[in-house]
Amino acid sequence: MALPDLCAALGALERDHARRRLRPLEQSGPVLRLGGRELVNFSSNDYLDLAREPEVVEGARRALERWGAGAGSSRLITGNTTLTEELEAELAAWKGCEAALVFSSGYLANLALLGAFAGPGTPVFADRLAHASLIDGMLLSKAPWSRFRHNDVSHLAEQLASRKTTGALIATESVFSMEGDLAPLPQLASRKTTGALIATESVFSMEGDLAPLPQLASLAAASGAWLLVDEAHATGVFGEAGEGLTPGLPVGRENLLAMGTFGKALGNSGAYFCGTRVQRDWLVNTARSFIFTTALPPSVLGGTLAAVRYLRKHPGLGRALLDRSAALKTSLERRGVPMVPSASQILSVFCGANEKALSLAAHLEAKGYLAVAIRPPTVEPGKARVRLSLTRGITEEQAVGLVDAVASFPF
Ligand SMILES: Cc1ncc(COP(=O)(O)O)c(C=O)c1O
CATH class of the missing domain: 3.40.640.10 (Type I PLP-dependent aspartate aminotransferase-like (Major domain))
Structure with a gap:
Protein backbone atom coordinates (compact mmCIF):
# COMPACT_ATOMS: atom_id res chain seq x y z
CA MET A 1 0.00 0.00 0.00
CA ALA A 2 1.32 3.46 -0.85
CA LEU A 3 1.72 6.05 1.92
CA PRO A 4 -1.48 8.02 1.10
CA ASP A 5 -3.44 4.74 1.09
CA LEU A 6 -2.02 3.79 4.50
CA CYS A 7 -3.05 7.18 5.87
CA ALA A 8 -6.53 6.78 4.38
CA ALA A 9 -6.84 3.28 5.86
CA LEU A 10 -5.79 4.56 9.29
CA GLY A 11 -8.34 7.38 8.89
CA ALA A 12 -11.04 4.79 8.19
CA LEU A 13 -10.09 2.93 11.40
CA GLU A 14 -10.34 6.22 13.26
CA ARG A 15 -13.85 6.89 11.87
CA ASP A 16 -14.95 3.38 12.98
CA HIS A 17 -13.54 3.97 16.46
CA ALA A 18 -11.26 1.04 15.77
CA ARG A 19 -7.83 2.71 15.67
CA ARG A 20 -5.37 1.48 18.31
CA ARG A 21 -2.64 3.51 19.95
CA LEU A 22 0.27 2.63 22.20
CA ARG A 23 0.49 4.52 25.48
CA PRO A 24 3.70 4.42 27.56
CA LEU A 25 3.30 3.65 31.28
CA GLU A 26 5.52 5.53 33.68
CA GLN A 27 5.02 2.86 36.36
CA SER A 28 3.41 -0.61 36.28
CA GLY A 29 1.68 -2.81 38.86
CA PRO A 30 -1.78 -2.82 40.49
CA VAL A 31 -1.56 0.96 40.63
CA LEU A 32 0.15 2.29 37.53
CA ARG A 33 1.13 5.70 36.24
CA LEU A 34 -0.02 6.93 32.87
CA GLY A 35 0.19 10.48 31.54
CA GLY A 36 1.34 11.65 34.96
CA ARG A 37 -1.70 10.17 36.76
CA GLU A 38 -2.05 7.17 39.06
CA LEU A 39 -4.68 4.68 37.92
CA VAL A 40 -5.86 1.44 39.52
CA ASN A 41 -5.02 -1.23 36.97
CA PHE A 42 -7.99 -3.41 36.02
CA SER A 43 -6.43 -4.45 32.71
CA SER A 44 -3.51 -6.62 33.79
CA ASN A 45 -3.15 -10.33 33.06
CA ASP A 46 -0.59 -10.58 35.87
CA TYR A 47 -3.55 -11.90 37.85
CA LEU A 48 -1.61 -12.83 40.97
CA ASP A 49 0.80 -9.90 40.76
CA LEU A 50 3.69 -12.34 40.68
CA ALA A 51 5.77 -10.07 38.40
CA ARG A 52 6.74 -8.12 41.51
CA GLU A 53 6.66 -10.94 44.06
CA HIS A 314 1.06 -21.46 48.38
CA PRO A 315 -1.92 -23.45 47.11
CA GLY A 316 -5.27 -21.66 47.02
CA LEU A 317 -4.11 -18.29 45.68
CA GLY A 318 -6.12 -18.72 42.49
CA ARG A 319 -9.21 -19.88 44.39
CA ALA A 320 -9.12 -16.74 46.55
CA LEU A 321 -8.90 -14.55 43.44
CA LEU A 322 -11.81 -16.39 41.83
CA ASP A 323 -13.96 -15.91 44.94
CA ARG A 324 -13.20 -12.19 44.96
CA SER A 325 -13.92 -11.96 41.23
CA ALA A 326 -17.31 -13.66 41.67
CA ALA A 327 -18.19 -11.16 44.40
CA LEU A 328 -17.12 -8.24 42.19
CA LYS A 329 -19.24 -9.55 39.33
CA THR A 330 -22.28 -9.88 41.62
CA SER A 331 -21.80 -6.30 42.86
CA LEU A 332 -21.66 -4.98 39.29
CA GLU A 333 -24.75 -6.96 38.26
CA ARG A 334 -26.66 -5.75 41.32
CA ARG A 335 -26.00 -2.20 40.13
CA GLY A 336 -27.50 -3.04 36.73
CA VAL A 337 -24.22 -3.19 34.82
CA PRO A 338 -24.55 -5.38 31.67
CA MET A 339 -21.96 -8.11 32.20
CA VAL A 340 -20.76 -10.77 29.78
CA PRO A 341 -21.42 -14.17 31.49
CA SER A 342 -18.14 -15.25 33.08
CA ALA A 343 -16.83 -17.79 35.58
CA SER A 344 -13.33 -16.49 36.12
CA GLN A 345 -11.17 -13.51 37.04
CA ILE A 346 -11.98 -11.99 33.63
CA LEU A 347 -15.11 -9.84 33.83
CA SER A 348 -16.29 -7.92 30.79
CA VAL A 349 -18.81 -5.10 30.70
CA PHE A 350 -20.81 -5.47 27.52
CA CYS A 351 -21.00 -2.31 25.35
CA GLY A 352 -21.75 -3.48 21.80
CA ALA A 353 -20.60 -0.44 19.82
CA ASN A 354 -16.92 0.48 19.69
CA GLU A 355 -17.71 4.08 20.55
CA LYS A 356 -19.57 3.09 23.71
CA ALA A 357 -16.69 0.89 24.88
CA LEU A 358 -14.25 3.74 24.30
CA SER A 359 -16.40 6.19 26.20
CA LEU A 360 -16.84 3.81 29.16
CA ALA A 361 -13.06 3.33 29.27
CA ALA A 362 -12.55 7.12 29.18
CA HIS A 363 -15.19 7.58 31.90
CA LEU A 364 -13.37 5.10 34.15
CA GLU A 365 -9.99 6.63 33.44
CA ALA A 366 -11.29 10.05 34.43
CA LYS A 367 -12.29 8.48 37.78
CA GLY A 368 -8.87 6.86 38.32
CA TYR A 369 -9.36 3.31 36.92
CA LEU A 370 -7.65 1.79 33.91
CA ALA A 371 -9.86 -0.70 32.06
CA VAL A 372 -9.20 -1.01 28.37
CA ALA A 373 -11.87 -1.09 25.65
CA ILE A 374 -11.73 -4.30 23.63
CA ARG A 375 -12.91 -3.95 20.06
CA PRO A 376 -12.96 -6.03 16.86
CA PRO A 377 -11.00 -7.87 15.59
CA THR A 378 -10.17 -8.99 19.15
CA VAL A 379 -13.92 -9.61 19.63
CA GLU A 380 -16.66 -10.08 17.04
CA PRO A 381 -18.12 -6.93 15.41
CA GLY A 382 -20.89 -5.39 17.53
CA LYS A 383 -19.53 -7.05 20.70
CA ALA A 384 -17.13 -4.40 21.97
CA ARG A 385 -16.65 -4.37 25.71
CA VAL A 386 -14.54 -3.09 28.55
CA ARG A 387 -12.59 -5.99 29.95
CA LEU A 388 -11.96 -5.92 33.68
CA SER A 389 -9.55 -8.27 35.34
CA LEU A 390 -9.17 -8.42 39.06
CA THR A 391 -5.66 -9.00 40.34
CA ARG A 392 -4.46 -10.07 43.78
CA GLY A 393 -2.90 -6.68 44.53
CA ILE A 394 -6.12 -4.69 44.07
CA THR A 395 -7.67 -3.82 47.44
CA GLU A 396 -11.33 -4.26 48.41
CA GLU A 397 -11.65 -0.50 48.62
CA GLN A 398 -10.35 -0.09 45.07
CA ALA A 399 -12.77 -2.77 43.84
CA VAL A 400 -15.71 -1.02 45.52
CA GLY A 401 -14.59 2.26 43.92
CA LEU A 402 -14.58 0.60 40.52
CA VAL A 403 -18.15 -0.67 40.98
CA ASP A 404 -19.32 2.88 41.77
CA ALA A 405 -17.43 4.26 38.78
CA VAL A 406 -18.86 1.69 36.32
CA ALA A 407 -22.38 2.05 37.71
CA SER A 408 -22.28 5.83 37.22
CA PHE A 409 -21.80 5.42 33.44
CA PRO A 410 -24.97 6.25 31.46
CA PHE A 411 -25.43 2.90 29.68
C1 LIG B 1 -5.72 -17.48 24.99
C2 LIG B 1 -4.37 -16.98 24.62
N1 LIG B 1 -3.52 -17.80 23.98
C3 LIG B 1 -2.29 -17.41 23.62
C4 LIG B 1 -1.85 -16.14 23.89
C5 LIG B 1 -0.49 -15.72 23.42
O1 LIG B 1 0.40 -15.75 24.48
P1 LIG B 1 1.70 -14.83 24.48
O2 LIG B 1 1.27 -13.47 24.93
O3 LIG B 1 2.63 -15.51 25.42
O4 LIG B 1 2.22 -14.82 23.07
C6 LIG B 1 -2.68 -15.25 24.57
C7 LIG B 1 -2.19 -13.90 24.92
O5 LIG B 1 -2.68 -12.90 24.55
C8 LIG B 1 -3.98 -15.66 24.94
O6 LIG B 1 -4.83 -14.85 25.55
Missing part, protein backbone atom coordinates in the same frame (compact mmCIF):
# COMPACT_ATOMS: atom_id res chain seq x y z
CA PRO A 54 10.08 -10.83 45.79
CA GLU A 55 10.76 -14.60 45.37
CA VAL A 56 9.99 -14.35 41.66
CA VAL A 57 12.17 -11.27 41.17
CA GLU A 58 14.94 -13.01 43.11
CA GLY A 59 14.65 -16.11 40.88
CA ALA A 60 15.02 -13.90 37.80
CA ARG A 61 17.94 -12.00 39.32
CA ARG A 62 19.85 -15.15 40.27
CA ALA A 63 19.41 -16.60 36.78
CA LEU A 64 20.53 -13.32 35.20
CA GLU A 65 23.69 -13.27 37.31
CA ARG A 66 24.53 -16.92 36.71
CA TRP A 67 23.69 -17.19 33.00
CA GLY A 68 23.87 -13.63 31.65
CA ALA A 69 21.29 -11.51 29.86
CA GLY A 70 20.53 -13.51 26.73
CA ALA A 71 20.37 -17.17 25.68
CA GLY A 72 22.75 -16.67 22.78
CA SER A 73 20.97 -18.90 20.28
CA SER A 74 18.02 -21.16 19.67
CA ARG A 75 17.40 -24.19 21.90
CA LEU A 76 18.85 -26.67 19.40
CA ILE A 77 22.11 -24.75 19.06
CA THR A 78 23.44 -23.55 22.43
CA GLY A 79 20.31 -22.02 23.96
CA ASN A 80 19.31 -25.11 25.97
CA THR A 81 20.53 -25.02 29.57
CA THR A 82 20.11 -27.08 32.70
CA LEU A 83 17.94 -24.19 33.91
CA THR A 84 15.58 -24.67 30.93
CA GLU A 85 15.29 -28.37 31.64
CA GLU A 86 14.82 -27.76 35.37
CA LEU A 87 11.87 -25.53 34.51
CA GLU A 88 10.46 -28.14 32.13
CA ALA A 89 10.71 -30.85 34.80
CA GLU A 90 8.93 -28.57 37.29
CA LEU A 91 6.18 -27.80 34.77
CA ALA A 92 5.65 -31.47 33.94
CA ALA A 93 5.38 -32.39 37.62
CA TRP A 94 2.99 -29.47 38.26
CA LYS A 95 0.71 -30.41 35.35
CA GLY A 96 0.97 -34.16 36.03
CA CYS A 97 2.40 -34.83 32.55
CA GLU A 98 5.31 -36.87 31.31
CA ALA A 99 7.14 -33.97 29.68
CA ALA A 100 7.07 -30.24 29.04
CA LEU A 101 8.60 -27.98 26.43
CA VAL A 102 9.21 -24.26 26.83
CA PHE A 103 8.45 -21.82 23.99
CA SER A 104 9.38 -18.17 23.60
CA SER A 105 5.72 -17.06 23.65
CA GLY A 106 2.20 -18.43 23.69
CA TYR A 107 1.68 -17.22 20.15
CA LEU A 108 4.69 -19.24 18.98
CA ALA A 109 3.62 -22.28 21.02
CA ASN A 110 0.22 -22.35 19.32
CA LEU A 111 1.77 -21.99 15.86
CA ALA A 112 4.04 -24.90 16.79
CA LEU A 113 1.28 -27.16 18.10
CA LEU A 114 -1.06 -26.65 15.18
CA GLY A 115 1.79 -27.04 12.70
CA ALA A 116 3.11 -30.19 14.34
CA PHE A 117 -0.15 -32.00 15.04
CA ALA A 118 -2.48 -30.80 12.26
CA GLY A 119 -1.92 -30.58 8.54
CA PRO A 120 -3.44 -31.35 5.18
CA GLY A 121 -4.52 -34.84 6.37
CA THR A 122 -5.59 -33.78 9.88
CA PRO A 123 -8.46 -31.26 10.00
CA VAL A 124 -8.81 -28.73 12.79
CA PHE A 125 -12.05 -27.94 14.63
CA ALA A 126 -11.66 -24.73 16.61
CA ASP A 127 -14.02 -23.01 18.99
CA ARG A 128 -15.49 -19.89 17.35
CA LEU A 129 -13.87 -17.69 20.01
CA ALA A 130 -10.47 -19.39 20.07
CA HIS A 131 -7.52 -17.00 20.39
CA ALA A 132 -5.92 -15.47 17.30
CA SER A 133 -2.77 -17.54 17.83
CA LEU A 134 -4.77 -20.78 17.54
CA ILE A 135 -6.49 -19.47 14.43
CA ASP A 136 -3.22 -18.34 12.85
CA GLY A 137 -1.65 -21.71 13.70
CA MET A 138 -4.60 -23.45 12.08
CA LEU A 139 -4.28 -21.35 8.92
CA LEU A 140 -0.50 -21.81 8.74
CA SER A 141 -0.79 -25.56 9.19
CA LYS A 142 -2.63 -25.82 5.86
CA ALA A 143 -5.11 -28.16 7.57
CA PRO A 144 -8.73 -28.18 6.43
CA TRP A 145 -10.52 -26.36 9.22
CA SER A 146 -13.87 -25.38 10.60
CA ARG A 147 -15.06 -23.52 13.67
CA PHE A 148 -17.79 -24.74 15.97
CA ARG A 149 -20.19 -22.46 17.83
CA HIS A 150 -18.68 -21.21 21.07
CA ASN A 151 -18.67 -24.01 23.67
CA ASP A 152 -21.26 -25.97 21.65
CA VAL A 153 -20.24 -29.62 21.99
CA SER A 154 -23.17 -30.86 19.84
CA HIS A 155 -22.14 -28.59 17.00
CA LEU A 156 -18.59 -29.92 17.26
CA ALA A 157 -19.88 -33.53 17.32
CA GLU A 158 -21.87 -32.84 14.12
CA GLN A 159 -18.82 -31.39 12.45
CA LEU A 160 -16.63 -34.30 13.52
CA ALA A 161 -19.21 -36.82 12.32
CA SER A 162 -19.54 -35.20 8.92
CA ARG A 163 -15.82 -34.81 8.30
CA LYS A 164 -14.48 -36.49 5.25
CA THR A 165 -12.11 -39.31 6.05
CA THR A 166 -9.02 -37.54 4.97
CA GLY A 167 -6.46 -40.30 4.88
CA ALA A 168 -2.92 -38.98 4.58
CA LEU A 169 0.14 -40.70 3.30
CA ILE A 170 3.43 -39.99 5.00
CA ALA A 171 6.49 -41.17 3.13
CA THR A 172 9.83 -41.55 4.87
CA GLU A 173 13.00 -43.61 4.99
CA SER A 174 13.59 -45.40 8.28
CA VAL A 175 17.37 -44.81 8.05
CA PHE A 176 18.19 -41.81 5.87
CA SER A 177 20.64 -42.67 3.13
CA MET A 178 22.62 -39.42 3.20
CA GLU A 179 22.35 -38.36 6.83
CA GLY A 180 22.40 -41.79 8.41
CA ASP A 181 19.84 -40.65 11.00
CA LEU A 182 16.64 -42.41 11.91
CA ALA A 183 13.11 -41.23 11.16
CA PRO A 184 10.92 -40.74 14.28
CA LEU A 185 8.74 -43.69 13.29
CA PRO A 186 6.57 -43.96 16.42
CA GLN A 187 5.66 -40.26 16.13
CA LEU A 188 4.93 -40.55 12.44
CA ALA A 189 2.74 -43.57 13.04
CA SER A 190 0.66 -41.82 15.72
CA ARG A 191 0.34 -38.74 13.51
CA LYS A 192 -1.23 -40.77 10.75
CA THR A 193 -3.93 -42.34 12.87
CA THR A 194 -5.22 -39.36 14.85
CA GLY A 195 -7.33 -37.83 12.14
CA ALA A 196 -8.52 -34.55 13.71
CA LEU A 197 -7.54 -31.87 16.17
CA ILE A 198 -9.98 -29.97 18.40
CA ALA A 199 -8.71 -26.58 19.59
CA THR A 200 -10.12 -24.58 22.48
CA GLU A 201 -9.15 -22.32 25.36
CA SER A 202 -9.94 -23.57 28.87
CA VAL A 203 -10.74 -20.05 30.13
CA PHE A 204 -11.69 -17.72 27.27
CA SER A 205 -9.58 -14.61 27.22
CA MET A 206 -12.31 -12.12 26.40
CA GLU A 207 -15.47 -13.81 27.72
CA GLY A 208 -13.96 -15.18 30.92
CA ASP A 209 -16.16 -18.28 30.61
CA LEU A 210 -14.93 -21.88 30.75
CA ALA A 211 -14.85 -24.49 27.99
CA PRO A 212 -16.83 -27.70 28.68
CA LEU A 213 -13.53 -29.58 28.89
CA PRO A 214 -14.78 -32.94 30.23
CA GLN A 215 -17.30 -33.20 27.36
CA LEU A 216 -14.76 -32.07 24.78
CA ALA A 217 -12.29 -34.61 26.17
CA SER A 218 -14.83 -37.45 25.97
CA LEU A 219 -15.67 -36.49 22.41
CA ALA A 220 -11.99 -36.36 21.49
CA ALA A 221 -11.47 -39.79 23.06
CA ALA A 222 -14.49 -41.26 21.25
CA SER A 223 -13.49 -39.84 17.88
CA GLY A 224 -9.74 -40.45 18.14
CA ALA A 225 -9.03 -36.73 17.87
CA TRP A 226 -6.35 -34.70 19.56
CA LEU A 227 -7.65 -32.13 22.04
CA LEU A 228 -5.50 -29.00 22.16
CA VAL A 229 -6.28 -26.86 25.21
CA ASP A 230 -4.89 -23.35 25.57
CA GLU A 231 -4.59 -22.70 29.31
CA ALA A 232 -3.24 -19.15 28.97
CA HIS A 233 -5.81 -17.67 31.35
CA ALA A 234 -6.30 -20.74 33.55
CA THR A 235 -2.61 -21.23 34.35
CA GLY A 236 -1.83 -20.01 37.85
CA VAL A 237 -5.49 -19.33 38.68
CA PHE A 238 -7.41 -22.61 38.26
CA GLY A 239 -6.45 -25.87 39.98
CA GLU A 240 -5.36 -26.23 43.60
CA ALA A 241 -1.84 -24.92 42.93
CA GLY A 242 -2.62 -23.10 39.69
CA GLU A 243 -1.94 -26.11 37.46
CA GLY A 244 -4.96 -25.31 35.29
CA LEU A 245 -7.93 -27.33 34.11
CA THR A 246 -6.39 -30.07 31.97
CA PRO A 247 -5.08 -32.48 34.65
CA GLY A 248 -7.43 -35.45 35.03
CA LEU A 249 -9.47 -34.93 31.85
CA PRO A 250 -11.13 -38.09 30.50
CA VAL A 251 -8.94 -38.42 27.42
CA GLY A 252 -5.88 -40.61 26.88
CA ARG A 253 -2.65 -38.76 27.50
CA GLU A 254 -1.62 -39.39 23.89
CA ASN A 255 -4.66 -37.40 22.74
CA LEU A 256 -4.22 -34.37 24.97
CA LEU A 257 -2.06 -31.39 24.03
CA ALA A 258 -1.97 -28.77 26.78
CA MET A 259 -0.29 -25.40 26.57
CA GLY A 260 -0.23 -22.30 28.71
CA THR A 261 1.66 -19.06 29.02
CA PHE A 262 4.13 -17.51 31.47
CA GLY A 263 3.12 -13.94 30.60
CA LYS A 264 -0.13 -13.86 32.54
CA ALA A 265 -0.60 -15.25 36.06
CA LEU A 266 3.02 -16.43 36.20
CA GLY A 267 4.15 -12.82 35.85
CA ASN A 268 6.86 -13.53 33.28
CA SER A 269 6.91 -14.19 29.52
CA GLY A 270 6.98 -17.28 27.32
CA ALA A 271 4.92 -20.45 27.24
CA TYR A 272 4.87 -24.20 27.82
CA PHE A 273 3.55 -27.32 26.20
CA CYS A 274 2.78 -30.29 28.46
CA GLY A 275 2.16 -33.80 27.17
CA THR A 276 4.00 -37.03 26.51
CA ARG A 277 7.71 -37.48 25.85
CA VAL A 278 7.01 -38.53 22.28
CA GLN A 279 4.90 -35.43 21.61
CA ARG A 280 7.67 -33.26 23.02
CA ASP A 281 10.22 -34.99 20.84
CA TRP A 282 8.02 -34.49 17.79
CA LEU A 283 7.78 -30.75 18.53
CA VAL A 284 11.54 -30.45 19.03
CA ASN A 285 12.01 -32.07 15.64
CA THR A 286 9.33 -30.37 13.59
CA ALA A 287 8.01 -27.14 15.15
CA ARG A 288 9.43 -24.26 13.15
CA SER A 289 8.47 -21.64 15.75
CA PHE A 290 10.48 -23.66 18.28
CA ILE A 291 13.46 -24.41 16.08
CA PHE A 292 13.99 -21.06 14.36
CA THR A 293 13.91 -18.60 17.25
CA THR A 294 16.25 -17.56 20.04
CA ALA A 295 15.61 -19.30 23.36
CA LEU A 296 14.04 -17.34 26.23
CA PRO A 297 16.44 -15.20 28.31
CA PRO A 298 17.69 -16.95 31.49
CA SER A 299 16.11 -14.31 33.76
CA VAL A 300 12.68 -15.20 32.36
CA LEU A 301 13.30 -18.91 32.93
CA GLY A 302 14.51 -18.25 36.49
CA GLY A 303 11.57 -15.94 37.20
CA THR A 304 9.07 -18.45 35.80
CA LEU A 305 10.58 -21.33 37.76
CA ALA A 306 10.32 -19.28 40.93
CA ALA A 307 6.70 -18.38 40.09
CA VAL A 308 5.68 -22.02 39.60
CA ARG A 309 7.42 -23.01 42.85
CA TYR A 310 5.72 -20.13 44.63
CA LEU A 311 2.29 -21.35 43.49
CA ARG A 312 3.03 -24.92 44.52
CA LYS A 313 4.16 -23.65 47.93
